[in-house]
Amino acid sequence: MFSKAxxxxxxxxxxxxxxxxxxNRVSLKQIAREIDSPxxxxxxxLQKLSRSGIITSTKGAHGGFHVLPEKxxxxxxxxxxxxxxxxxxxxxxxxxxxxxxxxxxxPFHSRFKPVRTxxxxxxxxxxxxxxxxxxxxxxxxxxx
Amino acid sequence: MFSKAxxxxxxxxxxxxxxxxxxNRVSLKQIAREIDSPxxxxxxxLQKLSRSGIITSTKGAHGGFHVLPEKxxxxxxxxxxxxxxxxxxxxxxxxxxxxxxxxxxxPFHSRFKPVRTxxxxxxxxxxxxxxxxxxxxxxxxxxx
DNA sequence: AAAATTAAGGACCGGTTTATCCTTATTTTA
DNA sequence: TAAAATAAGGATAAACCGGTCCTTAATTTT
Ligand code: FES
Ligand code: FES
Numbered sequence: 001m002f003s004k005a006x007x008x009x010x011x012x013x014x015x016x017x018x019x020x021x022x023x024n025r026v027s028l029k030q031i032a033r034e035i036d037s038p039x040x041x042x043x044x045x046l047q048k049l050s051r052s053g054i055i056t057s058t059k060g061a062h063g064g065f066h067v068l069p070e071k072x073x074x075x076x077x078x079x080x081x082x083x084x085x086x087x088x089x090x091x092x093x094x095x096x097x098x099x100x101x102x103x104x105x106x107p108f109h110s111r112f113k114p115v116r117t118x119x120x121x122x123x124x125x126x127x128x129x130x131x132x133x134x135x136x137x138x139x140x141x142x143x144x
Numbered sequence: 145m146f147s148k149a150x151x152x153x154x155x156x157x158x159x160x161x162x163x164x165x166x167x168n169r170v171s172l173k174q175i176a177r178e179i180d181s182p183x184x185x186x187x188x189x190l191q192k193l194s195r196s197g198i199i200t201s202t203k204g205a206h207g208g209f210h211v212l213p214e215k216x217x218x219x220x221x222x223x224x225x226x227x228x229x230x231x232x233x234x235x236x237x238x239x240x241x242x243x244x245x246x247x248x249x250x251p252f253h254s255r256f257k258p259v260r261t262x263x264x265x266x267x268x269x270x271x272x273x274x275x276x277x278x279x280x281x282x283x284x285x286x287x288x
Numbered sequence: 289a290a291a292a293t294t295a296a297g298g299a300c301c302g303g304t305t306t307a308t309c310c311t312t313a314t315t316t317t318a
Numbered sequence: 319t320a321a322a323a324t325a326a327g328g329a330t331a332a333a334c335c336g337g338t339c340c341t342t343a344a345t346t347t348t
Contacts, residue, residue, distance in 0.1 A: 147305075148305075148306065149305080149306075182306080182307055182308080183308090184307065184308055184309075185306060185307050185308080188306095188307095202314095202315080203313070203315055204313095204314050204315025204316050204317095205315060205316040205317060206315085206316060206317090207314085207315065
């Protein structure tokens with residue numbers, strides 16, 4: 001569904017966001033520990049998220065990553081997905097035809113499209129705040 | 145969503161099934177041409193489908209692939225998917241946690257699960273006949 | 289000013305997926 | 319019986335993805 005990099009990206013962003021709510025910046029090392037991901041690889045995807053303006057990074061001692069307050073409701077999961085995987089998840093034909101359209105649909109189109117649209121809707125309508133709340137209340141988890 | 149091999153597998157099976165309805169067997173060459181897929185690679189996935197009992201192959205001149213009449217309603221898309229990609233599409237946690245459960249859900253679980261279940265339902269409730277009908281009537285396509 | 293801390297980023301590695309090529313096995317046709 | 323047609327399958331290659339390592343840059347602390 002999502003690439004591994006994208007899965008790490010969402011988990012990392014949710015963790016960073018939840019710590020930002022508490023007023024903390026977090027280091028790469030902490031992130032990798034909390035979401036149980038390979039450190040160097042996670043670093044690459046954090047760089048992309050940072051360049052995309054989803055998270056903010058600060059170098060040097062006491063540096064780390066955080067999410068700006070206004071981003072908590074502004075940023076939707078879809079923006080993370082697009083930054084890492086592109087928009088093919090919502091666009092691509094289920095059977096690999098070069099494009100998906102009503103005019104030239106594959107045999108699975110009519111059944112598949114509602115599902116794909118459902119996915120698109122949840123990622124576009126879920127923001128960071130929506131995801132951190134369960135984490136803070138202890139109902140949801142980012143590893144194991 | 146599905147692997148390339150799986151996309152070819154579904155397209156190929158739908159084509160073979162539609163020709164079988166007309167009483168024709170089809171060769172690898174024809175299949176690759178009709179679904180616009182690389183011949184040798186497609187051959188491999190057809191072998192898997194054959195070993196899984198989804199399609200039937202016959203060697204020699206005038207040989208080729210076909211689908212047995214009873215399979216037309218018996219075989220569901222899900223069986224093709226499982227034969228090629230396994231069942232991870234319906235099972236895997238959206239954020240890559242080692243398993244997806246209500247007891248230890250990731251932050252996206254409650255939103256994602258209905259979508260994943262929707263996908264599972266359409267692949268499990270769609271059989272070959274369902275997919276060939278549109279193809280035969282010219283409403284759906286297997287290439288470009 | 290020096291040392292420590294931290295992110296950025298380039299170079300590289302390994303496995304899986306996708307894809308090709310060539311040989312072998314089986315069946316039909318001539 | 320020989321030739322042609324066709325699928326099966328092994329060996330190999332290319333591309334991509336996930337992952338590691340090491341050096342550099344920026345910032346803070348001492
Ligand atoms: S054309 Fe295949 S999903 Fe739309
Ligand atoms: S636990 Fe992540 S989708 Fe269910």
